[in-house]
Amino acid sequence: MREFRNRLFLGLLLGALLLSAGLNVYCLRQLENQPLNYELESGLPVSMTELELAQARAELQACQESHANPTLSADTVALRSPGSFLAD
Helix, strand or coil, rough: CCHHHHHHHHHHHHHHHHHHHHHHHEEEEEEEECCHHHHHHHHHHHHHHHHHHHHHHHHHHHHHHHHHHCCCCCHHHCCCCCCCHHHH
């Protein structure tokens, strides 16, 4: 039984290795058929990164403004203790 498990494990390992090698060869052949055009894509990541950074900064500013001027909502009323209403 132990020898069968070892052979099964070895067979699965060998199969995974062959599948991995086959996929690598397939992917490399696909790149040879359609090489990447770096000239068209060279400016894209920088401009996309700048756009994402600007969006993140705008979201951060809106979040900071909403936390700087909190309004009294049902959530804040529920969190206050009953005695704190008397102190107001």
